[in-house]
Amino acid sequence: MPLKFEIKLELKLKEKTQSQIVTPDLLHGFFFNLLPPNLAEEFHKPSRFKPFSLWSRDIFNFNKALSDHNKENSTPSKEITVTISFIKDEYYPAFLAALFERKKKLFLGPYAVKLKMLDGKLIKNDQYQGFDEFLNISPHPYLYFYFKTPVVFKRGEMDYPLPEPRLVFKSLLNKWNYFSPFKVKVDLRKTLEEKICIIFAGIRTHKITLSLGSGITGFTGKAVFYGRNLTDEELLWLNILGEFSNYAGVGRKTTMSFGMTRFEAHNKEKEL
Amino acid sequence: MPLKFEIKLELKLKEKTQSQIVTPDLLHGFFFNLLPPNLAEEFHKPSRFKPFSLWSRDIFNFNKALSDHNKENSTPSKEITVTISFIKDEYYPAFLAALFERKKKLFLGPYAVKLKMLDGKLIKNDQYQGFDEFLNISPHPYLYFYFKTPVVFKRGEMDYPLPEPRLVFKSLLNKWNYFSPFKVKVDLRKTLEEKICIIFAGIRTHKITLSLGSGITGFTGKAVFYGRNLTDEELLWLNILGEFSNYAGVGRKTTMSFGMTRFEAHNKEKEL
Numbered sequence: 001m002p003l004k005f006e007i008k009l010e011l012k013l014k015e016k017t018q019s020q021i022v023t024p025d026l027l028h029g030f031f032f033n034l035l036p037p038n039l040a041e042e043f044h045k046p047s048r049f050k051p052f053s054l055w056s057r058d059i060f061n062f063n064k065a066l067s068d069h070n071k072e073n074s075t076p077s078k079e080i081t082v083t084i085s086f087i088k089d090e091y092y093p094a095f096l097a098a099l100f101e102r103k104k105k106l107f108l109g110p111y112a113v114k115l116k117m118l119d120g121k122l123i124k125n126d127q128y129q130g131f132d133e134f135l136n137i138s139p140h141p142y143l144y145f146y147f148k149t150p151v152v153f154k155r156g157e158m159d160y161p162l163p164e165p166r167l168v169f170k171s172l173l174n175k176w177n178y179f180s181p182f183k184v185k186v187d188l189r190k191t192l193e194e195k196i197c198i199i200f201a202g203i204r205t206h207k208i209t210l211s212l213g214s215g216i217t218g219f220t221g222k223a224v225f226y227g228r229n230l231t232d233e234e235l236l237w238l239n240i241l242g243e244f245s246n247y248a249g250v251g252r253k254t255t256m257s258f259g260m261t262r263f264e265a266h267n268k269e270k271e272l
Numbered sequence: 273m274p275l276k277f278e279i280k281l282e283l284k285l286k287e288k289t290q291s292q293i294v295t296p297d298l299l300h301g302f303f304f305n306l307l308p309p310n311l312a313e314e315f316h317k318p319s320r321f322k323p324f325s326l327w328s329r330d331i332f333n334f335n336k337a338l339s340d341h342n343k344e345n346s347t348p349s350k351e352i353t354v355t356i357s358f359i360k361d362e363y364y365p366a367f368l369a370a371l372f373e374r375k376k377k378l379f380l381g382p383y384a385v386k387l388k389m390l391d392g393k394l395i396k397n398d399q400y401q402g403f404d405e406f407l408n409i410s411p412h413p414y415l416y417f418y419f420k421t422p423v424v425f426k427r428g429e430m431d432y433p434l435p436e437p438r439l440v441f442k443s444l445l446n447k448w449n450y451f452s453p454f455k456v457k458v459d460l461r462k463t464l465e466e467k468i469c470i471i472f473a474g475i476r477t478h479k480i481t482l483s484l485g486s487g488i489t490g491f492t493g494k495a496v497f498y499g500r501n502l503t504d505e506e507l508l509w510l511n512i513l514g515e516f517s518n519y520a521g522v523g524r525k526t527t528m529s530f531g532m533t534r535f536e537a538h539n540k541e542k543e544l
Contacts, residue, residue, distance in 0.1 A: 158500075161473060197430050198432065201491065203474075204474035204475075207471075
């Protein structure tokens, strides 16, 4: 059962250092530090798709805030929200137990980290949806994707940062079929090739630097798709995959803050 | 020899009417009204690519200004700039002669039109570049496209409004080979498939209504491409095609205000 939840981190700079940037791969490393050893091992195993995603929109804003702060020569402390999604819920109890028992000091790059409690809770805004429940949603023809952290696809040898509907849905389709006990029953290849129109796209790219200096370019923004002459089954599956994107994210590196997505389906075009 | 120039039109609403919108196809019709009969006939002939383009960024803003005006119940008069490009300069003298002799009353939808003179000139900002001159440009690796009026490609049966580099260059390549005496000598198919990265994209789509009510969705904005591991010849041809876009436009319906493009090539990434 896919589920997701948020935790809040308070970051405090221990001493003035050269680099105060929190890169997506640093956050990824931090997350592995939170895991109990057996889970860390499980998540490290090579596999086509990882059973978790990890996002923080704040690390992108945070870095911006830091560079502003830096000019004023202060040492900032700030909160960031991290969203964790498990595609299979079996990981959840072990992760939670380890999180609550966590005593040792946590670091994220140059920052000391405190897990923030709110009303005695570490876990916020948890949501879950059984794979069987996805099958029972009521489908709508207009498919709205809000891309909240940079999205990037692989196309041949290159990164591809455009909301190409085929790539959006193929990424979701492959992940769904990998993890769900209910495989997609219709052949969506031709549907994706020939039937999906782009009704709206408003996006811009961002070049995100990783800690070793390499960069990945992804896009954020919004895209609205509409399928022409779809069968009921095709429309249902596009809706299911869209819903699934709320947990799975879209595109590459969703375990490293890329590809966080919010999906909505509507009966009509909404005011933009 | 590709050339382009601007004319300025003053539009005056003769009487209050229901529709005050200037749609791209109305502008297209107006242009045919400006042509001498032999040219109108020539341009009407079925052909894969038209030897002219016609753009006005203002009709999109103009319509916005009108709907604002409308609320205030006034009858607006306004200037719009129209850019005309001829891919072959042989049309230019006949067009100019007809333009200067034009005495009869001109209309654009519900508007009476006056050709505006500026310092005794009807033609403004004219530019031209021989097909042979394109071959002598110095190529640069970063390719900046500014899409000034909505751009749209055809993909299968559907309109496709994203700055997909393959579609951008294929549109230019086909038009270049159709009109230029100097055909592209390298096979760019694999280059376009495998070597062009998107360094930056910042775009949004617009749904443009035509006078019979149908709509076309195109994008405006900016895209920066970079070719990896290009041969000198490949880089040269991408630069030539980019330069050519200043005259040819990009994508479909460039004779109807779509696909107006400004191209620049640079040695480094420019500040965004």
